Amino acid sequence: MATIAATPAHAHESHAHPTGFMSWMSTVDHKRIGTLYLFTALFFFLLGGLEAEIIRMQLQGPNGTLVSAETYNQLFTMHGTTMIFLAIMPLSAAFFNYLIPLQIGARDVAFPRLNAFSYWVYVLGGIFINLSWLLHAAPDGGWFGYAPLTTRAYSPGMNIDFWVLGLQILGVSSLAAGFNFITTIINMRAPGMNLMRMPMFTWAAFVVQFLIVLAFPVITIALVFLMFDRFFGTNFYTTAAGADPLLWQHLFWIFGHPEVYILILPAFGLVSDVLPAHTRKPIFGYPVMVFSLILIAFLGFGVWAHHMFAVGMGPIADTVFGLTTMLIAIPTGVKIFNWIATMHGGSIRFTTACLFCIALVAFFTIGGLSGVMHASPPADLQQTDTYFIVAHFHYVLFGGSMMGLFAGVYHYFPKITGRLLSERIGKWHFWLTAIGMNLTFFPMHMSGLLGMPRRIYRYDAGQGWDGFNLASSIGAYILAVGTLFLVWNIIKSLRSGTRAGNDPWGSPTLEWAIPSPPPEYNFARIPTVTSRYPLWDMKQPALTSEVPHSHRGDKEMEVAVGGKTVGHPHPGPAAQSTRVSESEMHIETETYTPAQVGIVLPDPTVKPFFVALGMVIMLGSPLFMHEAQIREIAGNAAGHRTAMTMFWIFVLGGAALMVGSLYNWLLTPLESDHH
């Protein structure tokens, strides 16, 4: 066990394990921010799920009467927007935040306060979009918001205003986080943690950040055009003025297709780290797994127009985009086969986390196969805008992303809270989710091929869809029950879960070398890394005998060339003790105050929150401008002036709060001087 010389702990007040509301508002600790992301995103997941349940209740039988057409449009738009931008991306961000510094052996991210800013922009942006429900004006143009349909001429209400402004706000959050994580992964790795030793999840996160910083500016510009069209009368999407009705579609999908990989790759990364721990085998073909991630991301920028085959781009464009799309199936298929090969011959423990990983491999493959089907333009013309497409993307998003994220939740919850989730309740959650998911989405393939269009709020009986729709709705209710088991499991674990200890699963990567939950400073001593699986080297060297190693942490990449391993082969279990002392890898089991181990942590601060608040107020203020325009048209001059006054108060007040807090933040050092 670790020992420590008795040191006079001149503990700084703010570092003495703060609790309470203000400590969460002012935290800059990546682990606490990750925890905030996790629970906020799970909340929005429940909200988006509720919207989906209402949709399925409406469509349960022919001629549903539960909601009006207007409400139905708002429900499916907000279901998509919520699940993509407020649930799956932030759930991934929760793991980025929590795991990246731990997996690479760092004390925090590169810019801790920017990290807090990203979270606050996300949560305030999510609240902003959902405030629209209170005005019965939730966005109703679909999550893709196709212009010209979403221009003022065809969508005069505030619905799309909320969507346009809200998505711009959320984009800022993702971009700020993207710059932060790219810098963190490039620059904050522990000694010896070269790129080809990074855990697969960190690799997936790294690739996703590049997708985010390159794709989000494009939708930002598309949204700026739409905002200018709606508020200032520009002509970007006005076909009467000669505008190209496909401009939005191109800009949106240049963002939108990389976004698909932004949603799925973090789940791929989680599975690639969770599976080895539960099958007790290193990931099969690590370098190929890394390069296929990069290849998927690279190709992902060249396939956007496969979302637009139906608009008539001509045979050459259709062929090129069809082929590039099918090409992506190769690196994706490689990943599927490598996960199967990882399981092959392993001693598999069918824990809940492992079951969710296997579910991803199975269900994502089904979604991937239907994806290859509509990569072919002639097939796509039959399938586009039908429930077949809905079935496809729910198999990749729910069957892929969510299964991977659930696997991550079960695997990492003990690291985050120090307590295990119940395996018994977890199995209920898993089986209800797996059965419910397939019962909900598999029949949609059939109803879609029989011609049921997407986005309809009711349908007539006798078209051959009734049974499939009823099955989908029953599946959705089973999913709801399964999700309640997850909620119950989390509450039960937080109250009385089994203590996890450092490493409940026997995992190979750095985050399991420290206590659960980790101390504020993460690593009392930064480890020196000599292989991809430093903890297995120490505890179960037989498992990593075929993985390249070096004796000391070094910066050279070791690769196997033509069957010949360049670098130092594993010396085998007999030489373990020598190697461990040489590698300087160690396990920390006790938690100290930062002062005891001489670590200076960043000071907590609420400034990032106020910068985010000011920015959201400023970016949301055009809502008043719209109100002023309505009153002007109605001939209400006094009302117009009032609304415009409100607009200027909000835009200038928000800007003042943002800029003031930003200067205050930038001119304050990260850490106060303790000397």
Added chain:
Amino acid sequence: MTSVPLTAGHVPDAHDPHATSTGLDNKKIAIWAFIGSECMLFASLISTYLIYKGRSKVGPFPHETWTDPSTGHKFGAILNIPVTSASTFVLLMSSLAMVLALAAVQNKNIPKRTTSERILGSSQLWLLATAALGITFLGFQAYEFTSFVHEGLSIRTNLFGSSFFTLTGFHGAHVTAGVIWLLTLFAIDRKRGLGPRDEVNVDIAALYWHFVDVVWIAIFTLVYLIK
């Protein structure tokens, strides 16, 4: 289970904020990631401008004359290339001043003997000069925008107006942010003096400033010079 004795007196690299994997400052990596992102932002704006070139249903047009069929009013080609060439020169010179400002901060501790060495070594002078040239460029842009509006081209007139004002307006907003950044550095320099330890803070401002300058060269070529 193996564990290593851990004492407060024996904590290697317990806190060394300057030890990074690449040896570069975090801020430097982040600004390059930011610039990569900004490339996509301006690529979207410039592509839209080029896609919409020649598609406007009504004038005024950038390079061609146009007669309004309803009023018979004749509009000239609206872009004023000589004036914009002058403003482009001003912006290019601001990059030179920025290079000198960064060099002055880096060489702060080298003794200056002659008057020219003192002038070249004055970070305050060159920071202020960069900001002043940026403000001059913005003045040119304000003059250009108002004269266009007087001539009958607003952001609502046609596709050219919408895409031109949005593209150059976004660039102008970036120059404005850069000017505020430079003036902030100037104020810090006046207050406590910027030295070699602040090098990275001036360096990232310079990278941003040069990037905004490069974007303008692309805009000047694609929007103004190519007919």
